[in-house]
Amino acid sequence: MSQKEITRVKKTIRNFLDPSIKFPSEFEILFKRWALLNSFYNTYSDAYFPNLGGDCKKVLNFGREFSSIFTKIEEDKIKVLIEPECVGKGKNDSKPDKYVKEATKQLRVELSLSNGCENCRPEKKIRCDNLLDVAYLFDPFEALMRIIYQIRCNLFHGDKLVFEGNQYERNLRLIKASNLILATVLNEISK
Ligand SMILES: [Zn+2]
Numbered sequence: 001m002s003q004k005e006i007t008r009v010k011k012t013i014r015n016f017l018d019p020s021i022k023f024p025s026e027f028e029i030l031f032k033r034w035a036l037l038n039s040f041y042n043t044y045s046d047a048y049f050p051n052l053g054g055d056c057k058k059v060l061n062f063g064r065e066f067s068s069i070f071t072k073i074e075e076d077k078i079k080v081l082i083e084p085e086c087v088g089k090g091k092n093d094s095k096p097d098k099y100v101k102e103a104t105k106q107l108r109v110e111l112s113l114s115n116g117c118e119n120c121r122p123e124k125k126i127r128c129d130n131l132l133d134v135a136y137l138f139d140p141f142e143a144l145m146r147i148i149y150q151i152r153c154n155l156f157h158g159d160k161l162v163f164e165g166n167q168y169e170r171n172l173r174l175i176k177a178s179n180l181i182l183a184t185v186l187n188e189i190s191k
Contacts, residue, residue: 012157026175027155033182034152040189059149063142069188070141073181075111078144080177082107084119086128087150087174095127100150102134103143110140148178 015021038055041062045052048065052058081087086104088094096104101117108114117128138146151174 008157024172024175026172026179029179030152030155030175030182033179033186036186037182037189040186056146056149059145060142063145064139066185066189067139067141069185070139070144072188073144073184077177077180078107078111079113080173081144081147081151081181082111083113085124086117086120087147087154088124088127089150089154095124095131097150098131098134099136100147101128101131102136103138103146106138107140107143107147110143144181148181151175151178 016023041058044065045058045061049058049061052061082104086096086101089097089100105116108116117125120128154171155175
């Protein structure tokens with residue numbers, strides 16, 4: 001972790017401790033649900049896949065191992081995350097992570113939606129189009145988990161712009177849909 005990232009994480013912590021900043025309740029719900037999921041995929045990875053590496057790898061592995069959960073999730077919740085545009089890495093018009101774009105692309109095909117980034121805002125579409133393709137075949141649930149992991153990462157950046165900027169309504173929609181999906185996931189894994 002670089003010094004810059006450590007500074008960013010400290011800022012996130014300060015923002016969330018600051019009583020004058022009121023984060024929407026949906027944000028708190030995502031934190032709680034992700035923490036519960038995190039305890040599961042960490043324990044699962046430690047038990048069966050001890051050499052996976054970082055957090056994101058554990059999430060992807062979880063998605064592959066529990067692929068059948070995908071059928072339990074309502075399509076309209078998934079569509080919120082992949083329509084109309086790719087989830088960016090960071091705020092506003094930031095380009096997506098190339099794996100998030102690939103995961104989004106593959107899920108669009110899975111759900112018979114338009115294949116490309118035609119619906120991404122013009123300024124974002126340019127950034128999407130400039131991303132190099134990655135040769136990686138996601139399991140559909142793995143792809144979905146990769147996208148929600150990105151939303152969680154963006155939220156953990158904890159910048160006020162996440163809920164005060166011009167993308168607030170969209171961010172809230174993404175977070176609400178993620179919360180509903182996570183509720184299904186948590187329910188399934190705890191049976
Ligand atoms: Zn896009």
